[in-house]
Each structure stands twice: as structure tokens, then as C-alpha cells.
Amino acid sequence: MNNKNKVLFLAGATCSFLLAGCNSAGLGEGLLKQSLNPATSTAQAPSAAGGSAGSTEAVTYKNNDRNFSFTIPAGWSKQSGDVNSDAVLFMQEPLSKTCSFQFNMTRMQTDFPAEASVKASLDSAKKDIKIDKNLSAKRRDESGMENGKKVRFTRGWELVEKGKAGGHQRIIYQAYDRQNYYINMMAAANTEHFEECRPTLQKIIDSIKFGA
Numbered sequence: 001m002n003n004k005n006k007v008l009f010l011a012g013a014t015c016s017f018l019l020a021g022c023n024s025a026g027l028g029e030g031l032l033k034q035s036l037n038p039a040t041s042t043a044q045a046p047s048a049a050g051g052s053a054g055s056t057e058a059v060t061y062k063n064n065d066r067n068f069s070f071t072i073p074a075g076w077s078k079q080s081g082d083v084n085s086d087a088v089l090f091m092q093e094p095l096s097k098t099c100s101f102q103f104n105m106t107r108m109q110t111d112f113p114a115e116a117s118v119k120a121s122l123d124s125a126k127k128d129i130k131i132d133k134n135l136s137a138k139r140r141d142e143s144g145m146e147n148g149k150k151v152r153f154t155r156g157w158e159l160v161e162k163g164k165a166g167g168h169q170r171i172i173y174q175a176y177d178r179q180n181y182y183i184n185m186m187a188a189a190n191t192e193h194f195e196e197c198r199p200t201l202q203k204i205i206d207s208i209k210f211g212a
Helices: 002-023 116-128 193-206
Strands: 061-063 068-072 076-082 087-092 100-107 134-137 141-146 149-161 167-177 181-190
Touching: 068 100, 068 193, 076 100, 116 134, 116 149, 116 167, 167 193, 181 193
Parallel strands: none
Antiparallel strands: 061 068, 076 087, 087 100, 100 181, 134 149, 141 149, 149 167, 167 181
């Protein structure tokens, strides 16, 4: 096996593992139960569910370590995790609507072929459209200005799943940053709630900005 094929094999195998993790049914399981530090503070009281009460206005949060931000709409509350840790989970009140947003991250080896991984995963996601597993898939890199120069903060891809009755349906944005952290950001709902939640879920995914 030549070096090129080795890279593609490693990327494909790793992507299969990562995508399988994204498709796990247990949303938010194993997330740390820690406090959240919003970039835009809003007074919140504990909710009956054990997280923070739904805010009365949209709140923008920032993960300082990985330098990305996202905006959670009014009426949502933190259920577990910490925005400055490696995982956090938010849900819309009442929780019976099942609308949720979470991220989790993993540091990859410095020589992990992130570009090859993105290309292989995006290609797989597009092929899944043809077999009715996904609704859409696209490349999504994040760029911006740094020290007067345009730089690429992340390389990644975004997809929308095709839901199945009794399951979850998701909008997933996955990216590698410049330090090769793999970050999985996922907005989801039970399939029967997805279309109702979809505009809000997409708005959260669209609000994610790196280098902010």
C-alpha cells in the first residue's frame, strides 16, 4: 500500500468511527455537569430539569480554548456540560419538544490528515443522499482575518440527516481547527419534532463562528 492509499485508508476509517459517534442515539450522555459561562450574561434560575432555566433572550456563548462562539435562542436552557470544556448540551423548553444543541471535541494527533478526512467524510455524506440517508451535505470551512491576513480557522463539512420514525434527526457541523481538534456540533430533535424545530436548529448551526 503506497503512502497516498495509507492516508486515504486512515482518513476513511477514522471518519467512519467519528460519523458513527455522531449517529449515536443517546444525545448528551456522558456530558459533564458543570456551570456555563456565557459571553453575554442573562439572569437564569435553576429549572426543574436540573439545568438552567430558559433565557428570556438569545445568548451568545464563547469557547475560549478553541475560539468559537454560537448563539442559543430565547427559551432554551443548559442541561449539562460547560461551554469551556469539551462538551455541553442545551435544550428548548419545554423539554418535551426534544430540540437540542450540543458540541463535543477530541484532540487528534498532530499528523492526522484532517483535509483527507474532511474530503472522505463529505464524499460519504453526499453518497448517503442518493440512498436516502441524508437530505443535504456541503463543505464548510471557516476563515477570517488575523494580524492583517486572511487565514483558515477550520476545515469541515455540514450535513442534514433524513429522519426515521422513532429516531433522531440532526443537522451536523463537523470541523478540524488549526491544532487538529475535531469538533462535532449537532442540532437535533426527535424525528417527529424536527420540522417544527428545524428553522431554529439551522439558525444555531449558522451562528457558529470560529476566530470570533
